[in-house]
Amino acid sequence: MTRPRATLLAALAVLALLAPAGAIGAQSSPLTVRLEARQGRLLASVDLGSAFAPALERELGNGLTNLVAVYVSVLPAGGGGPALVYGRVIEILFDVWEEAYLVTVKDPRAPQGIRLVVRDFRALRALLADERELDLGPVSLLPAGVFIVEARVEVNPVSKEQLHRTREFIANPAAGSRAGGGSRSVLGAMASFLLREPDPGTDVHLFRSRPLGQGEVGSR
Numbered sequence: 001m002t003r004p005r006a007t008l009l010a011a012l013a014v015l016a017l018l019a020p021a022g023a024i025g026a027q028s029s030p031l032t033v034r035l036e037a038r039q040g041r042l043l044a045s046v047d048l049g050s051a052f053a054p055a056l057e058r059e060l061g062n063g064l065t066n067l068v069a070v071y072v073s074v075l076p077a078g079g080g081g082p083a084l085v086y087g088r089v090i091e092i093l094f095d096v097w098e099e100a101y102l103v104t105v106k107d108p109r110a111p112q113g114i115r116l117v118v119r120d121f122r123a124l125r126a127l128l129a130d131e132r133e134l135d136l137g138p139v140s141l142l143p144a145g146v147f148i149v150e151a152r153v154e155v156n157p158v159s160k161e162q163l164h165r166t167r168e169f170i171a172n173p174a175a176g177s178r179a180g181g182g183s184r185s186v187l188g189a190m191a192s193f194l195l196r197e198p199d200p201g202t203d204v205h206l207f208r209s210r211p212l213g214q215g216e217v218g219s220r
Contacts, residue, residue, distance in 0.1 A: 031207035033149045035217045042084060042136045042217070044072055044149060049129035051153040051205035057121040059156075060101070061094040068092065069154040072134055077146040077211045084136040090128065103127065109135060139217070146211045155203040 032047040048070070060066050068090040073082040088107040095102055101118040118124045 028150070028206035028208040031149060031151055031209040033209045033212075035149070035212070036133070037139045037217050037219045040139055042074075042139045042142065043133040044086070044136050045130075045132045046072060046134070046149070046151055046207070047129060048131060048151060048153055048205070048207065049125075051155070051207075052125045052128050054121075054125075056125075056155070060092050060124065061121065063094055063096050066092045067156055068128060069152075069157055070131060071152045072131075072136065073150050074136060074142065074147055075150060076143040077148050083141050083143050083147070084138075086134050086136045088131075088134070092124070107134075142214055142217070144214075146213055148211055149209040151207040153205040153207075155205075 029050055034045045036043045036045075070088045070090070072086045074084040075082050086107070088105065091104040091106070091113075093102045094100075098117075101121075101124050103116040103118055103124070104113040105116070106113045116127070118127060
């Protein structure tokens with residue numbers, strides 16, 4: 001389902017205002033990304049494997065509901081706010097009786113959540129690491145020149161209010177829209193949210209692709 005760009009940016013920008021922005025100096029890992037244009041939409045497939053080390057099995061299998069938040073953005077390589085953004089929340093509960101992970105994936109295309117049963121940590125890690133065909137928005141909004149793709153992964157985010165706002169956006173993206181659409185300040189706030197220094201105690205992983213051009217976007 002197509003979502004207006006202004007709606008997406010304005011709703012997510014609310015999240016940016018809830019957390020202090022830090023310097024954009026946090027160390028990032030290389031991001032492997034494949035971009036594809038389909039029916040006018042830009043789909044991204046990314047490899048986030050290094051965010052989910054084998055040691056995470058103990059935390060995600062503790063019998064409590066664990067959360068993983070994923071944000072992906074496209075920004076001009078020369079600097080500036082994001083042209084396209086995407087957000088997803090994944091809820092994970094290990095069922096000690098069934099010895100399986102109960103997973104719910106929520107994003108703007110499936111705000112009610114898609115429920116999955118994952119049998120072991122190896123399969124869960126593959127599901128979390130290999131994010132496929134994320135709908136970033138209209139291809140027409142890609143920067144005209146060189147751009148980069150950035151991803152942010154938060155495991156069990158510390159800020160409960162921020163997570164609540166993320167869920168509100170996923171459930172009702174239109175709630176963040178406003179007359180006149182987005183603005184430069186909205187784009188700047190979104191960039192601050194995606195690239196700010198991690199809050200103390202937060203398990204955050206940042207990824208950044210090499211410079212890309214529109215000629216590297218495949219089509220189907």
